[in-house]
Amino acid sequence: MENAIYLDEVDSTNSYLKRRCKELQDGCAVTARLQTAGRGRRGHNWEANEDMLPLSVLLKDPPERDNLTARVGLAVCEAIESLYAENAPKAGIKWPNDVIIGSRKVCGILCESVFFGDCANVIIGIGVNVSQSADFFEKANLPHAASLLMLAGEVPERGRLFETIAERVKFRAAMPFSECYDEYRRRVLNLNRQVKIISPNGERTAEAVDVASNGFLVCRDKDGEFEVSSGEVSVRGIDGYL
Ligand code: BTN
Numbered sequence: 001m002e003n004a005i006y007l008d009e010v011d012s013t014n015s016y017l018k019r020r021c022k023e024l025q026d027g028c029a030v031t032a033r034l035q036t037a038g039r040g041r042r043g044h045n046w047e048a049n050e051d052m053l054p055l056s057v058l059l060k061d062p063p064e065r066d067n068l069t070a071r072v073g074l075a076v077c078e079a080i081e082s083l084y085a086e087n088a089p090k091a092g093i094k095w096p097n098d099v100i101i102g103s104r105k106v107c108g109i110l111c112e113s114v115f116f117g118d119c120a121n122v123i124i125g126i127g128v129n130v131s132q133s134a135d136f137f138e139k140a141n142l143p144h145a146a147s148l149l150m151l152a153g154e155v156p157e158r159g160r161l162f163e164t165i166a167e168r169v170k171f172r173a174a175m176p177f178s179e180c181y182d183e184y185r186r187r188v189l190n191l192n193r194q195v196k197i198i199s200p201n202g203e204r205t206a207e208a209v210d211v212a213s214n215g216f217l218v219c220r221d222k223d224g225e226f227e228v229s230s231g232e233v234s235v236r237g238i239d240g241y242l
Contacts, residue, residue, distance in 0.1 A: 032235060046108065
């Protein structure tokens, strides 16, 4: 793959692209064997050992930023499935963008923006759980997460996994959300389930009934239907992660 950077060790692949944003080209992707100060959402750590795959892709002034993380989630599902010939694991999405196999989270996504004047550069960070054991997730107190190895029994070669994900992310990021919508919606696993909607104002329980064409989650409770945006809320299943 053109524009691929392989590092042995890095603090964070997102931070690496942020620091070199000006000099690097659009579409450049970076991975590392070890990530020592990786960042997740809501202030979580995402340090990576050799059983995990951290990667980041730089998009310089992408054509559409709406629902970019949703399109990235879709791209990761497609990339993972494409790497398994037979018995490919079915990858789905916990709205808006957690990649789920067998009800467990196998990948997290953290998108960050760097502005230069009018130009918005986006750094798409992706952390894949590749080959950790069940013991790892127990010790880390992450009961809802699992690795590809645990869920699919085997794992693609690391370099192929990195390049296939990066290429598919660039492909979906170049498409408008409207063209990804049907495939995205088909993969959203929360639909027809009771969810807890968590916002700074508190929690609310409702049934997730659809994804609107603008990417919002359509929910229904006793007062009727309403839509929530991924920028404002997060959702959890009422009895479990999904
Ligand atoms: C989450 O909290 O679910 C998102 C985790 C994102 C982790 C990835 S690993 C590669 C990239 N570099 C980082 O520092 N974070 C992201």
